[in-house]
Amino acid sequence: MKIVHFSAECYPFAKAGGLGDVVGALPKYLNQIGHQTSVLLPYYARIELSENERSLCFSTSVTLENNEFTASVYKVTDEDIGFPLFLVSVEGLTDRPNIYGYEDDAKRFVAFQRVGLQFLMAQDDLPDVVHVHDHHTGLIPFMMTQCPEFEKLKDIPTLLSIHNAQYQGSFPHEWGGLLPEFPETHVGLLDWDGMINPLATAIKTAWRVTTVSPTYMEELQQHANGLEGLLSHEAQKCTGILNGIDTETWNPKTDPFLEANYGVSTFAKARKINKTKLCNAHNLDPEVPLFGFIGRLVWEKGADVLVQALEEALNKWEFNVILLGSGDPALEERFKNLSEWYQGKVGAYIGYKESMSHEVYAGADFLLMPSRVEPCGLNQLYSFRYGCMPIVRKTGGLKDTVVDINDGGLGVTHEETESGQIVSAIERALQFFPKQTAFRKKQKEMMQTDHSWEHAAKKYASLYHELIKPESNEQ
Secondary structure (H helix, E strand, O other): OEEEEEOOOEOOOEOOOHHHHHHHHHHHHHHHOOOEEEEEEEOOOOHHHHOOOEEEEEEEEEEEOOEEEEEEEEEEOOHHHOOOEEEEEEOOOOOOOOOOOOOOHHHHHHHHHHHHHHHHHOOOOOOOEEEEEOHHHOOHHHHHHHOHHHHHHOOOOEEEEEOOOOOOOOEOHHHHHHOOOOOHHHHHHOEEOOEEOHHHHHHHHOOEEEEOOHHHHHHHOOOOOOOHHHHHHOHHHEEEOOOOEOOOOOOOOOOOOOOOOOOOOOHHHHHHHHHHHHHHHOOOOOOOOEEEEEOOEOHHHOHHHHHHHHHHHHOOOOOEEEEEEOEOHHHHHHHHHHHHHOOOOEEEEEOOOHHHHHHHHHHOOEEEEOOOOOOOOOHHHHHHHHOOEEEEEOOHHHHHHOOEHHHOOOEEEEOOOOHHHHHHHHHHHHHHOOOHHHHHHHHHHHHHOOOEHHHHHHHHHHHHHHHOOHHHHOO
């Protein structure tokens, strides 16, 4: 099958969160099992993209609200990526350093989608399936089926993957001129609560909808930032497929970011070396338990409650904390203050540093994930891979993947994102840590769990096959 992915993120070229990890891995693993999979990504002005050789393969223009923009599509020539990557450039819109955060993001992503579809129209060999990710590409199923400009694509099955339903990309109907012409009688497909809502539109118009874990799909029918009724109504075409991790990128045996590489039989000594380096870099004692947090400092991740819980726990017990993340400026300031108040016990890096995230997984004893919302969660899967025990709130993909040690599992779980419950979870972890024989046995089991993309890729391939017309399957 020939599958084309549209996404705002793709690791290692443009990543703000788990979406980038998924789109950087799933196409590669689909290709490894015999499919032809490619990715279309906006051509941001980022060093990760500028360093790669590329060739121009398509030139066009796009008119948005009576303004014409020059556009091009480039193919990255590096075959080591594992899949063809096409960069969509719209002059004055995509050529900015940040992925998100501009006032005209709606215009930027509509332009990306329209030029991407023009590129598909120009191909002799059309894809069998178009797979779109989150609201940034959510208008593609609508444009393929409702806009005469893209009529050639109307019979191609579309699949929407929801990575985070809290973000929906809504904009007013007055901006409807960003879209190509379509029958006015079909404007209801765009509307949700009086706005053009790209995520709602994709849920209505895509052939199938997936989320990144089975539990998250169930949760969305109760809590989806206003889309609960729509998802319940469309439940028959929705399914949850748990994300995998790229075991080539995330491999402690070969990880170039680690001081000491290791496998299942050599992890104890090597992890101690990695922990010592990490602790020394942040003036922490490597002889006491080390808890890590990697993520956005936002409400969804429970970062506000985590600060309060850590203050209480640090006053009670002897342990260290290493924090890596950025987000809400007020929460950034609270985490900075925490590291100053507890010097020698808390290290904080405000920002994101890919190398440091690998170092935390390979050096910390526990990983804190007190999320209020966690559609799938990849951090707990990375921590398993590296032998770092996750401490998680039972929600979304965290609930699907982490079973408590008291129930024979490999992590510590709590029910709610509440300070007292996080403190209790930290206490249970601290009580388990001195039992080094049992703890190392759990670490070994963690490292042997299979959360690779191979399994998830086969599930997606099966879903694609269901979407393709019978005559296509016979070809």
